[in-house]
Structures are given as C-alpha cells and as structure tokens.
Amino acid sequence: VGIVYIFNLIVGTGALTLPKAMASAGWLVSLILLCFLGFMSYITTTFMVESLSIANACIRQTKKENLSEVSASLLLRRTDSSAAAVLLMVNSAEHVKSLMSVLLLMDSTATRVFSITRAVEMGQMADMFFNKIGRILFYLCIIIYLYGDLAIYAAAVPKSMRDIVCGNMSCAVNQSNPPHDSDICWGSTITRKNVYQIFVAIFTVVLGPFTFFSVQKTKYLQIVTTLFRWSAFISMITLAIIHISSTGGGEGHPPVGSIGGIPNLFGVSVYSFMCQHSLPSLVTPIRNKKRLSVLLGADYILILLFYMLLGMTAIYCFKGGAIKDIYTLNFQDSCAVTNILFLRYFLGLFPVFTLSSNFPIIAVTLRNNLKALFKPSNSFFVNRLFFPTLAIVPPIIVAFITNDLTTLVGVTGSYAGAGVQYVIPAFLVMIARREATRYHGIAVVNKNRHRSPFSRRLWVLVVIVWAIVCLIFVTVNHIM
DSSP: OHHHHHHHHHSSHHHHHHHHHHHHHOHHHHHHHHHHHHHHHHHHHHHHHHHHHHHHHHHHHHHHHHHHHHHHHHHHHHOSTTHHHHHHHHHOHHHHHHHHHHHHHHTTOHHHHTOOOSOOOHHHHHHHHSOHHHHHHHHHHHHHHHHHHHHHHHHHHHHHHHHHHHSOTTTTOOTTSOOOTTSEEETTTEEHHHHHHHHHHHHHHHHGGGGGSOOOOOHHHHHHHHHHHHHHHHHHHHHHHHHHHSTTOOSOOOOSOOGGGHHHHHHHHHHHTOOGGGHHHHHTTOSOOTTHHHHHHHHHHHHHHHHHHHHHHHHHHSOGGGOOSSGGGGGGSOTTTOOOHHHHHHHHHHHHHHHHHHHHHHHHHHHHHHHHHHOOOSOHIIIIIIHHHHHHHHHHHHHHHOOOHHHHHHHHIIIIIHIIIIIHHHHHHHHHHHHHHHHHOHHHHTTOTTOOSOOSHHHHHHHHHHHHHHHHHHHHHHHO
C-alpha cells in the first residue's frame, strides 16, 4: 500500500510533459539523464526520511525534558524533607542528560527514539532545524514552487479544454501542420487564444473560491482520480505500442542526443520525480518501517521504468515536432493511433479531471505557507480574503499570459523544484544529524535504522554541488 501511495504521489503532471522533453533531448541522453536524476532524487528522499526520524526524536526529547521539570516541581511542592535532594537532581541538567542517554543505550532504545510516529511536515522541520534566514529562504523556495505548480495547473486544464473544443474529432487535423493560437476557433473573430483565455476565466471562477476555505475529506476524490490516472496511462502506452508494432510502424525518429533539449528535460525530470515535500504524510502511516529504504528504492525503480516506457513509446509513435506539451492531446488528433471516439475524448479530458481536483489542495497549501512566512495578525480581511487572493491571482495571471506548459514545468522544476528536491533535504539532514548528535551522542545516532544509506557527509556535498552546477547550466542556457 505504501508503494502504491508514493507511486501515485510522484507520477503526476510531470509525466504528461515528459514525452515532449525527451523528444527534444534525444532518446539516449533522456534515458541517461532520467536514470541519474532518479538516483539523485532517491538520495534526497532517504535524507528526508532520516530528517523525519530525527525530528520525531527531538520532539520526544523535548517532551521528556518538560515532563522531568513538571515532575520535579510537583515533588518540591509535596515535601520539604527531600527538597535538597530533589533540587540537586533538577539543577544538575548535565547529569540528567547523561543519565537519560545511558538509560537509552542500556534499554536498546535507539530504534524507539528514532521511530517515525508523527508526520512532521517539511515546514515544521525547517522551523526546528533552520535559523531565521534559513526559514525565510525555505518558505520562499516552497512558495515559488507552489506558485509554479498552480500556474501549470491553471494553464493545463484550459488548454486541454480549448484543444477539445477547437479540435476536429473527425481526425481531419493534420499532425504535420499543428494549429496556432492565432487560428480561428469560433465564428470569424474568436481565436484559439481567446477561447483558451475564456476557459482560464471559467477555471478561476469555478475552482478559485475553494482557496478561501479548508479543503478536507478528499479521500474518495483521490481514489477516483487515481483510477482515471491509471486508466489513461495504461491506455496511452498500449495504444502507442500497438501503433509502433503495426504495419508501417511509428512515425517518430528521435535523435540520439541534443544538448539544446537537456536543460528543459532537467527541469521536467526534477518535477516528475518530486515527492520530498509530501513524504512525511505518506511515510508515517506505514506500519512496518524496517525496510523503508528498500521500499522507496523499489518505488523509484518502478517509476523510472514507467517513465522510460511512457517516453520511449511516445517518441517512436509520434513525430518529434508533433508531440504536444500535454501528451494526452496527441491521441485526440490521430486516427492512426486510435479511431475510438470515447478513448480520444477520455484522454483529452484526462488532465481536466485529475488536475482540477488537485488545484484547490495546492492553493490552500500555498495560502498556509504564505501565512507561515508573513505571520499576519488575526484580522478577518487579512486571513480570509487577502492571503487566499494572494495565492491564486499570480498563477492565474501567468496562465493568462502563456500556455507553454513545457517552459512552465521546465522553469519551475529547474529552479524552485531543484531547491525543494535537492538543496532543502541536504541542509535539513546535515543540521538534523548535528542536533541528534548533540542530544543523544554519536553512538545512538549511528544506530538509527532510518539513517540514509548515503550517510557520509560527502553525499550531502555531492547533492549540493550537483544542484548548483545544474542551476548554473540551466541559467546560462536560458540566457544564450
């Protein structure tokens, strides 16, 4: 069950934009980069699990210290005869700490100390381990990432609706001549871009108000979304394989590699492997956590194979220039791949159902992070009106301006995504280990069963250096 939940968390919007990015970068370069980025994402995922275990240990330590103070206070009130002895024990803080450490070691409770029983979210861990500047940088990074996420959703849903409304479901659309935003869609004056902007407005009016309330009890909505997602992905892969193996074969002839497509593939791949920000909520409910690293490793291998299968079937089924930034839209334009009208409508509408259900949840998350950063007063106007508006207006403006999802995903993944996936977990685990050693000693810390397999400090440095090099490479490429 844990594998399924984490799989569903990671495999989302990024998978729909992956085929176009792979077609631009070339098949061999794409496979190598996907493997490497998947491995780097796995490293930081194990960092997050270790940080989560240390955060649980710190919370327990704080509770024990508070309990000791309360107990000592009660003893002082109850008797005067033993006051001196009690005061001696209470005032000797170092003695209490060392005694507790000895008891922990004697009772073999290293496993119990670092057991994950509480879902300490990434923001809470940042508050525990980072200083003031670190907390501000963390919230800025996560907020920028969530803004990018919402902009992607706000563009993907209207774009899918626009392509269905303005498309030709009788298969008359020629893949070699893709439609442009300036083409007429309705009447004699309303262009495809106008229709897209109309749907952005409808999207805002329908889903925007949810940001002003709490979004809870989404279990059944998520179950339906999961069924939609798997039906769509299995259908796309199956249809592409059938078309490639049929007489005449696929139409795609991707290059081995292209340097110009690497930066965008990097951003899309980072976005496609993202799970670090939501990992605590999914890892904590797993009952048996003894082989958590193995479970996560199996998940990443499955996801990597799935991405390879989806991407490779796509780039060999369709011409490189014909692959759209939302892959599902390719199937409504080609009767050669499927002439079943229901399937073409289903795949075209797939992003509308799945992404629309996630938009309010992400918007509320962004609203709460904005509040955590600015710490506003209890004013009704500020809390219930200003911050929800601040959460949804900028992404909607971006969606109105552009519907280039490949660029939106690439930029979001390359910058804020790299921060959330690489930089934050690396600094969290580095500082968390230092705090754990200070409280419990190196002997207890080394017995943490949730300790990352990449526990040497060298791996933390490798992740940070890799993130910096990637950001420089992507930035230089954008400028050039």
